[in-house]
Amino acid sequence: MSNVGIVIVSHSPLVAEGTADMVRQMVGDEVPLAWCGGNGHGGLGTSVEAIMAAIDEAWSEAGVAILVDLGGAETNSEMAVEMIGEPRSHKIVVCNAPIVEGAVMAATESSGGASLKEVVATAHELSPS
Amino acid sequence: MAASDFSRLIAAAADTIAAHAEELTALDQAIGDGDHGLNMKRGFEAVRAEADSFAAKPLPEALKAVGTKLVMTVGGASGPLFGTLFMALGKELPPAPDRDGLATALDKAIEAVAARGKSQPGQKTMLDVLQPVYEALAQGKTAAEIANAADKAAEATVPMKALRGRASFLGERSIGHMDAGARSTALLVRAVAEAIEGI
Incomplete structure (x- = not known):
């Protein structure tokens, strides 16, 4: 698929x-989408391994935008991008945006064929800073 | 460093984390999400389980393997932060480092951790222990002095206001509690310093 992929962490x-359900309701199957949550051991948290797998699942040559909730999700997502390494890492962006609104808005933008840069900019517009 | 010595360092690190897991969790419950002890214990036990195969590698590769294992198993922000510390040490250290080599590598590793956490010393984090440890190391202090400096630095996070991590959500209310990551860093520094002393 040529639309930008969305990963929810x-x-x-x-x-x-x-959050993924809300994205699907908006864009159906037009956007590659994957989600992960939990520390991989039944508790709350995020797993670098699960994030890497979600990026693979939602992979698009147009790139992947990642939406995260709290700090550890961001740190682990950045680590996952680094471990995936070049050249794919250049096409993956961890967005600074609220997770639900960001994912829905980014996916909607992606479904119209927008570039990774445009998708990320749409998500970032939701951020107060 | 001989493979058996590296295995001993790993065992010392995993032992101290296991022995203090409840204390670390209690510190994290006060001003964080309360999973630090369990997460660190899971990570260091995973490292311990592969200690022999890691120890068989040259020191830089062994440290990178420890870091990668922590990243993959800890499950909280501590995973990438402590993982980056070990991975960066592995990247910067020569295979047979002297004290200067170790100090230089630690300095670079601290930079890497600061970049990973978008943080700097003074924000009530593990960096508040790592920076004084680097300074003590660079000044030629003994292993015992370095371990004491680490403990003192962890204590010094008590009156700080958290500016990074979950504790920062509490603002002023984070004052009066020790940072859990600073404490676990001090525990690791003491364990490694005492184990190296015996090598």
Whole structure:
């Protein structure tokens, strides 16, 4: 698929899955989408391994935008991007945006064929800073 | 460093984290999300389980393997932060480092951790322990002095206001509690310093 992929990373699998449901309701199957949540051991948290797998699942040559909730999700996502390495890492952006609104807006932008830069900019518009 | 010595360092690190896991969790419950002890214990036990195969590698590769294992198993922000510390040490250290080589590598590794956490010393984090440890190391202090400097630095995070991580959400209310990451860093520094002393 040529549309930008969306990855949702939450500390909670319920939040991640629920956010993905809201994205699907908006864009159907027009956007590659994957989510992960939880520390991989049944607790709240984020797993670098699971994030790398989600990026693979939502991979698009147009790139992937990652939406995260709290700090650890961001740090682990940045680590995952680094471990995936070049050249794919250049096409993956961890967005600074609220996770639910950011994911829905970014996916909607992506479904219209927007570039990774445009998708990320749309998500970032939601951020107060 | 002999493979058996590296295995001993790993065992010393994993032992101290396991022995203090509840204390670390309690510190993290006060001003964080309360998973630091369990997360660190899981990570260091995963490292311990592969200690022999890691120890068989040259020192830089062994440290990188430890870091990667922590990144993959800790499950919180501590994973990438402590993982980056070990991976960067592995990247910067020569295979047979002297004290100057170790100090230079630690300086670079601290930079890498600061970049990973978008943080700097003074923000109530592990960096507040790592920086004084680097300074003590560079000044030629003994292993015991370095371990004491680490403990003192962790204590010094108590009156600080958290500016990074979950504790920063609490603002002023983070004052009066020790940072859990600073404490675990001090524990690791003491364990490694005492183990190296015995090598």
